Amino acid sequence: MSDSHDIFAATGVDAPEQPAPGAAQPYRVLARKYRPSKFSELIGQDAMVQTLGNAIKRDRLAHAFLMTGVRGVGKTSTARLIAKALNCIGEDGQGGPTIDPCGVCEPCRSIATGSFIDVIEMDAASHTGVDDVREIIEAVRYSSVSARYKIYIIDEVHMLSKNAFNALLKTLEEPPPHVKFIFATTEVHKVPITVLSRCQRFDLKRISADQLSDHFAMIVGKEGVTAEQEALDLIAQAAEGSVRDGLSILDQAIAHADMDGDGEVKAAQIRDMLGLSDRGAVRRLFAKLLEGDSAALLDAIAEQYKIGVEPLSLMNGLLSLSHQVTLFKVGKASDPTLSDEARQQFAEWSEQLSYPVLHRLWQLLLKGYQEVQQAHLPREACEMALLRVLCAADMPDPGQLAKMLEARGPATSPPAERESAAPPVADPVAQAAPVAKIPAPSRGLPDQFADAVKAVGQVSAVLESIMIADMRLVSFDPPHIVYQPVRPIADADIRKIADALKQETGQEWTINQGQGEAQPSLVEQEQQARDAERQAILDAPMVKAAFEAFPDAILLEDDDPQPQESRSA
Numbered sequence: 264m265s266d267s268h269d270i271f272a273a274t275g276v277d278a279p280e281q282p283a284p285g286a287a288q289p290y291r292v293l294a295r296k297y298r299p300s301k302f303s304e305l306i307g308q309d310a311m312v313q314t315l316g317n318a319i320k321r322d323r324l325a326h327a328f329l330m331t332g333v334r335g336v337g338k339t340s341t342a343r344l345i346a347k348a349l350n351c352i353g354e355d356g357q358g359g360p361t362i363d364p365c366g367v368c369e370p371c372r373s374i375a376t377g378s379f380i381d382v383i384e385m386d387a388a389s390h391t392g393v394d395d396v397r398e399i400i401e402a403v404r405y406s407s408v409s410a411r412y413k414i415y416i417i418d419e420v421h422m423l424s425k426n427a428f429n430a431l432l433k434t435l436e437e438p439p440p441h442v443k444f445i446f447a448t449t450e451v452h453k454v455p456i457t458v459l460s461r462c463q464r465f466d467l468k469r470i471s472a473d474q475l476s477d478h479f480a481m482i483v484g485k486e487g488v489t490a491e492q493e494a495l496d497l498i499a500q501a502a503e504g505s506v507r508d509g510l511s512i513l514d515q516a517i518a519h520a521d522m523d524g525d526g527e528v529k530a531a532q533i534r535d536m537l538g539l540s541d542r543g544a545v546r547r548l549f550a551k552l553l554e555g556d557s558a559a560l561l562d563a564i565a566e567q568y569k570i571g572v573e574p575l576s577l578m579n580g581l582l583s584l585s586h587q588v589t590l591f592k593v594g595k596a597s598d599p600t601l602s603d604e605a606r607q608q609f610a611e612w613s614e615q616l617s618y619p620v621l622h623r624l625w626q627l628l629l630k631g632y633q634e635v636q637q638a639h640l641p642r643e644a645c646e647m648a649l650l651r652v653l654c655a656a657d658m659p660d661p662g663q664l665a666k667m668l669e670a671r672g673p674a675t676s677p678p679a680e681r682e683s684a685a686p687p688v689a690d691p692v693a694q695a696a697p698v699a700k701i702p703a704p705s706r707g708l709p710d711q712f713a714d715a716v717k718a719v720g721q722v723s724a725v726l727e728s729i730m731i732a733d734m735r736l737v738s739f740d741p742p743h744i745v746y747q748p749v750r751p752i753a754d755a756d757i758r759k760i761a762d763a764l765k766q767e768t769g770q771e772w773t774i775n776q777g778q779g780e781a782q783p784s785l786v787e788q789e790q791q792a793r794d795a796e797r798q799a800i801l802d803a804p805m806v807k808a809a810f811e812a813f814p815d816a817i818l819l820e821d822d823d824p825q826p827q828e829s830r831s832a
């Protein structure tokens with residue numbers, strides 16, 4: 264130390280300050296600092312850990328493993344843990360493969376730092392060719408240097424070229440006993456089936472929001488940082504099941520909180536940082552949709568936009584909210600981060616809104632989300648999409664319209680007039696209210712079969728057509744009908760006809776197939792009448808004379824779609 268100072272003094276330059284012993288190390292981001300070092304720290308993957316543990320205990324280890332899942336769920340970390348588990352020799356140097364590696368022995372420590380010579384990691388995104396795989400094929404013939412197994416970890420394996428996969432197949436199927444392969448990929452569908460069939464596959468699950476929130480709470484405690492629970496919940500939701508993404512956001516949130524002076528991670532800061540919409544604001548906006556208040560709706564959108572909430576985030580929040588209301592309605596509410604106030608509001612909406620309304624609301628919001636996602640003017644697209652939801656609220660769904668028409672009874676106006684006369688529904692809440700079914704008053708029993716057919720026609724045109732075309736009447740003694748079928752009639756249709764007659768007359772009906780002399784069906788009777796009328800015309804003296812004068816003439820029906828000149832001929 265003194266020699267160096269003498270050198271600097273001789274040149275007239277001040278010696279640089281030497282770092283003090285124990286000086287702070289360079290900062291490590293949370294995603295690296297809290298990377299799992301043992302299987303017990305790997306959250307949300309219990310099934311995989313149990314399978315691996317049983318395989319190690321029973322000495323039934325596969326020669327190749329494939330880890331798949333979304334980004335940040337621990338694929339590479341799991342691969343390194345497997346490498347530790349297979350090569351751990353214990354603190355005394357006498358141990359064997361274990362699901363609980365000691366973390367103390369040389370293989371465990373070297374694998375953790377990435378310096379172990381017998382664990383080779385390769386990024387397939389930058390080593391995609393057959394030459395890279397050929398190096399592996401040549402190297403697997405040689406035994407490991409100091410470890411029990413030589414392990415190849417290939418990340419993003421789906422990036423390998425087709426030729427590279429083909430070159431690897433034979434070695435992958437029959438590798439030397441001292442070699443293990445561990446593959447990791449986010450796009451398993453791009454991995455050839457021939458490779459998948461040679462691997463033991465583990466699908467790593469997304470981490471649930473409540474598990475992530477608890478994990479983040481543990482980390483902020485270790486970091487000596489305070490955080491609001493709602494802030495941790497927002498980060499967990501934004502992470503979308505990825506531990507790494509969540510820790511990156513948490514890292515940023517802690518830095519953002521330090522700038523405010525108190526060091527606490529707050530929910531409002533997270534919303535500002537990520538451009539997220541306040542949950543309470545989304546609920547208020549949802550309420551405006553249900554109330555049908557267009558002016559208040561536009562004001563709420565403008566307020567959210569003013570504070571930095573992206574229109575796409577707003578649409579996403581409304582979609583999530585409508586989904587949660589639907590879950591409440593089916594009794595499957597599962598979000599542990601909801602406040603008591605939110606739960607009460609969701610419960611009220613789930614009682615007020617029917618399933619058709621909720622499904623239509625979801626479809627409209629989903630369509631709006633896609634439009635906002637692609638729009639050059641996202642805010643305007645968001646406003647138009649939500650205003651469309653308001654307009655659709657005034658339109659009764661088909662089931663509701665059928666009930667309304669049924670409650671009003673038979674209409675005498677044309678179909679177009681009946682549709683225009685349907686009363687508008689003020690909003691989805693009113694639409695969801697069940698329409699009371701008014702029982703039809705007893706109108707007395709019909710005197711003729713044709714009258715019974717007309718009564719059924721007030722309920723269903725399909726059932727009316729069955730009675731007209733397919734029933735030959737044997738006897739009609741209200742409320743009893745005996746018939747013979749022109750063609751087979753389903754028992755279910757017969758029951759529906761009886762129910763329709765009961766609805767129109769107020770009495771139970773029996774409709775049975777029987778023997779005896781049967782009248783022609785109503786369709787057959789109509790055809791017979793038309794044939795008789797035609798024959799009467801042909802038998803008229805003047806018509807006979809016309810046909811004698813014009814042998815090629817034909818008799819046209821009134822509804823025959825022939826051109827005018829043919830009829831004049």
